[in-house]
Amino acid sequence: MTIELLDSTSVVDTSNAFVRKTIAAPATDILGRIGNLETRLARSAAEIDAAQAVRYKVFVEEMRAQVSPDAERRKRDVDGWDAICDHLLVLDTSIDGDVEEQIVGTYRLLRQDVAERASGFYSASEFAIAELLSRHPEKRFMELGRSCVLLKYRTRRTVELLWQGNWAYALKHGIDAMFGCGSFPGVIPEEHALALSFLHHNVRVRDEWTVAARPELYRTMDLMPSEAIDPKKALAALPPLIKGYMRLGAMVGDGAVVDQAFRTTDVLIVLPISNISGRYLNYYGADAGRFSSSVS
Template sequence: MLQATATLARHQVEPVESPLVARITDDPAEIRQAMQLRYRVFAEGMGAQLPTAAEGLDYDRFDDLCMHLIVKDVLNDQVVGYSRILTNELAEQAGGFYSATEFDLSNIVRPGKRYMEIGRTCVDPDFRSGAVIGLLWSAMAQFMSANNIDYLMGCASIPLSDGYARTVAIINHLRDKHFTADDMRAEPKVRMPGIEVSLDGKALVPALLKAYLRIGVKVCGEPCLDKEFNVADALILLARDDINQRYLRHFARAED
């Protein structure tokens, strides 16, 4: 079982340090907490229209097969960070990777290579510091090494709550600085409308995606428009050998 620890002082409470633990869980209560966290982040925070909204949960058919990576605030028995993992074998059972519902992966998923797909990655708003992200990524890096994974991939969401202009500016910046080589691109199944913008996209990159980029992630081309989640999804790809270990350690140490 993966496990890593760090401490984080909670905001707006007495200065008591709360231990955080990252692990893969199969505990139904913890998985339900994770689905509640996903609902709060994606539905309440980003405006996603979820078919499971009446339950206050976010889940889909992939959740019955994937591995659930959580960061837990042990002191308060609360899941505060999350990402799900699909390996080649689990994706085969699910009928394919989740990313394949949004992108043509023929240039990305190659024979003889092992992949892990992350998805639904989110952090409780009260815990959005480098510590939680660092724990998630440390656990992912351990998983890649322990399971001989060649590539990590997944969909990084860019909110559309403010319209298309900010998102187009972000993609323009990513296109200039962070896209993969032409032969490692994924074609989106639903393209985002193109508009002219003069915004500085670098300054608008969401914190979670910015963290991915600093760890070494590349973006596999143009994003897919996900109207249900009210986001533009960028397909990310990271080779195991390209992980920025120095920056990963920086995240794990950060507390503010």
């Protein structure tokens, strides 16, 4: 999954005050549309169930994640956070049948105010999120998680729609920063020494945004000296989703965590809204209107 850039030299003000002044509510609950694909939030328990089925296909059948016997029987990827999150969907409206059969991608969105009233953030099981949040009591955070797209639909426009949905949702709720786990395949960090070291030396969180893996789970990302890293090869070795977040202006937390259940090595992505490149805002729309302007 790769986010492509448009070439643009235009600059817009990315401060949160500017963002909040330019929020525009969509005419419907559809957040974006490109061709036969559209993105919006799940409207029912049945649609959330269908999103969990997509997650199962990607995480369990494709990536070999370990799930409970009940989840295996039901062929659904489910956890306790599903009940409190909003579920962003990408649907292929050209597919005949009911709406559940049209869901081809999903993202799970959890706002800070909701997390604090319930089970907290999923990422807090791996990273010391509380320290980051306490450093920014005036900011609103949102967690992005469980991102997946069916193999056939891993195209530029699908990823653009997922980001369009995230962006529109963040504007609507006045979000100041997003974060979430980004994953490398496998449970041996050393197999990704080049990419992890590149992230450690070049895009690691600093100063007020500092956040690290929980001490008992911490695995170093500093596996190669900076002078030994070939940047082009390192970028090529990055998972496309992490590379896409970097292009948006994201930083990466200190330390990785091995997730044995999902068979991944996780890093924490931190994306302050104020970091998002002006050319991205011009492309997607400072009012989230880039792909929703034709929706009536």
